Amino acid sequence: MPVFSFSYRPFEGKYIRRFRWWVVFLEEVRLWNRSRIFIVLFILGMLQPIARFIQIILYNAAIQDPNHPLAPLIRSVTWIKVDNELYFHFIRLQAPLVLLILLYVGAGAICADRKNRLWDIYFSKPIHWYDYLLGKLLSVVFCGFSLTFFPALILMLTDYTTKKSSTWLGLISYFPIVSDSLFFSLILVLPIALGIIAASSIFSTENITVISIVTLIIANTSLAGLLSNFMRDGNYMQVSLPVAIYFMGQRVFNIDRNIFFRTMDDINVTGMFLYIVSCCVLFLLISIIQVRKAEKG
Amino acid sequence: MAFIKVENLTVTYSNNIAINDVSFSLERGVIGLMGPNGAGKTTLIRTFLGFLRPVKGNIVIAGYSLPKDILKVRAISGYIPEREVVSPKVTAVSFLVYCGRLVGMSYVDALERSHEVLNYVGLQEARYRPMQTYSTGMLQRVKLAQAILHDPQILILDEPTNGLDPDGRLEMLQLIKEISEQRSVTTILSTHLLPDVQDLCSQIIVLNKGSLVFCGNLQALIDSHANHYEITVQEPIEPFKEELSKIGVEYQELPRGILSIHLHNNLSREEIFRCAQRAGTIVRSFVPTEGSLINLFQTTAEKVEVN
Numbered sequence: 001m002p003v004f005s006f007s008y009r010p011f012e013g014k015y016i017r018r019f020r021w022w023v024v025f026l027e028e029v030r031l032w033n034r035s036r037i038f039i040v041l042f043i044l045g046m047l048q049p050i051a052r053f054i055q056i057i058l059y060n061a062a063i064q065d066p067n068h069p070l071a072p073l074i075r076s077v078t079w080i081k082v083d084n085e086l087y088f089h090f091i092r093l094q095a096p097l098v099l100l101i102l103l104y105v106g107a108g109a110i111c112a113d114r115k116n117r118l119w120d121i122y123f124s125k126p127i128h129w130y131d132y133l134l135g136k137l138l139s140v141v142f143c144g145f146s147l148t149f150f151p152a153l154i155l156m157l158t159d160y161t162t163k164k165s166s167t168w169l170g171l172i173s174y175f176p177i178v179s180d181s182l183f184f185s186l187i188l189v190l191p192i193a194l195g196i197i198a199a200s201s202i203f204s205t206e207n208i209t210v211i212s213i214v215t216l217i218i219a220n221t222s223l224a225g226l227l228s229n230f231m232r233d234g235n236y237m238q239v240s241l242p243v244a245i246y247f248m249g250q251r252v253f254n255i256d257r258n259i260f261f262r263t264m265d266d267i268n269v270t271g272m273f274l275y276i277v278s279c280c281v282l283f284l285l286i287s288i289i290q291v292r293k294a295e296k297g
Numbered sequence: 298m299a300f301i302k303v304e305n306l307t308v309t310y311s312n313n314i315a316i317n318d319v320s321f322s323l324e325r326g327v328i329g330l331m332g333p334n335g336a337g338k339t340t341l342i343r344t345f346l347g348f349l350r351p352v353k354g355n356i357v358i359a360g361y362s363l364p365k366d367i368l369k370v371r372a373i374s375g376y377i378p379e380r381e382v383v384s385p386k387v388t389a390v391s392f393l394v395y396c397g398r399l400v401g402m403s404y405v406d407a408l409e410r411s412h413e414v415l416n417y418v419g420l421q422e423a424r425y426r427p428m429q430t431y432s433t434g435m436l437q438r439v440k441l442a443q444a445i446l447h448d449p450q451i452l453i454l455d456e457p458t459n460g461l462d463p464d465g466r467l468e469m470l471q472l473i474k475e476i477s478e479q480r481s482v483t484t485i486l487s488t489h490l491l492p493d494v495q496d497l498c499s500q501i502i503v504l505n506k507g508s509l510v511f512c513g514n515l516q517a518l519i520d521s522h523a524n525h526y527e528i529t530v531q532e533p534i535e536p537f538k539e540e541l542s543k544i545g546v547e548y549q550e551l552p553r554g555i556l557s558i559h560l561h562n563n564l565s566r567e568e569i570f571r572c573a574q575r576a577g578t579i580v581r582s583f584v585p586t587e588g589s590l591i592n593l594f595q596t597t598a599e600k601v602e603v604n
Contacts, residue, residue: 011448015401126375
């Protein structure tokens with residue numbers, strides 16, 4: 001007795017063998033886009049861009065029109081000024097939410113697949129470990145960028161379009177801010193994304209991944225704080241990854257403000273940059289080893 | 298030319314040898330991969346799919362050499378893993394579309410194929426439900442659907458009837474039979490359920506403790522055990538065993554005083570009775586061994602263990 005009377009056709013379509021990471025990337029984005037928690041977190045993450053958007057429109061309106069009713073008020077408030085510092089503070093203030101949202105989208109990216117034994121299915125398809133890892137990593141980075149760099153770009157576009165004296169050539173003046181924002185966003189998002197992906201590839205559940213990342217950040221910063229207290233030298237705060245990221249952002253945007261260190265004289269910028277890069281490389285290596293093992297044994 | 302050719306394959310997990318110097322070649326068809334737990338069945342399958350790297354030996358599947366052409370082998374293979382696989386919050390359709398896209402299908406093709414194969418495996422109504430609500434049988438069907446989604450040339454099934462109720466098991470076997478017969482898909486069926494192999498397979502590989510016990514035509518294995526008998530004689534049994542040895546009959550002692558013997562072509566059954574007469578004993582029963590795979594499997598496995 002046949003179980004089912006109908007059948008399926010032989011597949012005669014074409015296969016697209018390249019850019020398999022794109023499929024993994026799209027699937028990840030599709031999965032977290034359907035989650036209500038993600039949508040709520042993302043809306044929270046969009047509050048600051050909206051506030052900055054209003055700030056830019058108000059500022060440009062007031063600064064270009066001396067008869068504007070809000071002009072005296074806006075001119076008197078220094079922090080409302082629209083310059084490169086605005087983009088630094090915008091990205092800096094997004095950092096806690098970026099961490100929170102990236103933890104939500106990235107913590108289960110790899111460990112859920114392993115826990116649900118989906119690796120056996122995925123790697124029986126013609127994909128490489130690097131397609132899989134790249135897709136996962138890029139989706140998390142994309143999510144981070146959609147809260148930092150992409151809104152910053154929109155804010156710059158808003159600033160450009162609301163200026164009455166805007167010309168096409170005037171766009172060129174935004175290039176330094178675009179590259180600064182890109183660099184700061186990258187230096188903020190990439191270590192977090194890589195750290196989360198690495199933890200997700202090691203640990204068995206999302207919860208353990210989140211706990212380990214939060215513990216790592218707290219432990220790292222506490223260690224730096226303890227070290228600077230014991231040694232009576234605030235410059236040991238360089239050991240903290242969040243401080244290093246913050247300071248690199250300051251440097252990129254040419255903002256000279258000292259809130260962590262004893263003096264700015266013996267701060268090693270190159271060393272801090274290399275520290276961030278080496279953390280990224282370490283996280284990447286851990287992820288590669290774990291995922292490669294799943295595909296190649 | 299053999300569809301699957303394995304030469305001197307050795308696979309190890311750290312220092313433990315999981316497959317030890319195994320060589321065989323197989324034609325297209327339904328191939329049963331048998332052996333007790335820990336025999337190396339899953340290791341062999343995972344090596345075929347490139348999840349494990351052999352320390353020694355060559356594997357050629359459909360003309361593709363492993364591990365060099367592993368992506369090509371994966372592209373023509375469909376795999377059902379042994380363990381339960383579930384993407385909890387995803388519907389079966391979405392899961393299959395993703396699998397299809399991983400194989401290289403366009404979104405439209407993958408969506409169309411997903412609906413077709415889900416209908417085919419009998420998940421028409423349930424395909425839009427999250428997979429966490431599926432029963433074990435339904436999850437097995439999803440696994441089968443993702444394996445046949447891209448119309449593979451070779452289907453690798455690792456214990457596909459595990460955890461299924463009797464009806465579910467029969468339906469799954471029926472589906473596998475239909476796919477392999479109607480679509481001419483070469484199927485490797487790894488199982489320790491011997492009736493499944495007997496129903497479906499034309500060729501068989503028997504592994505035990507990482508070594509190859511038998512590889513070849515299933516019917517040939519059954520035929521090779523045609524002249525086997527089980528005999529019970531009155532105590533004492535020792536003189537009878539001596540008489541059997543004198544005429545060159547190999548025997549094996551089974552529980553409850555039963556002797557399993559294999560008669561050569563030039564020996565008649567009457568000769569056994571004459572042996573009993575010479576030993577001064579009485580034959581209580583003399584029955585041909587059932588040609589079921591269970592008996593053959595046990596005998597072959599025991600032989601290897603003795604060696």
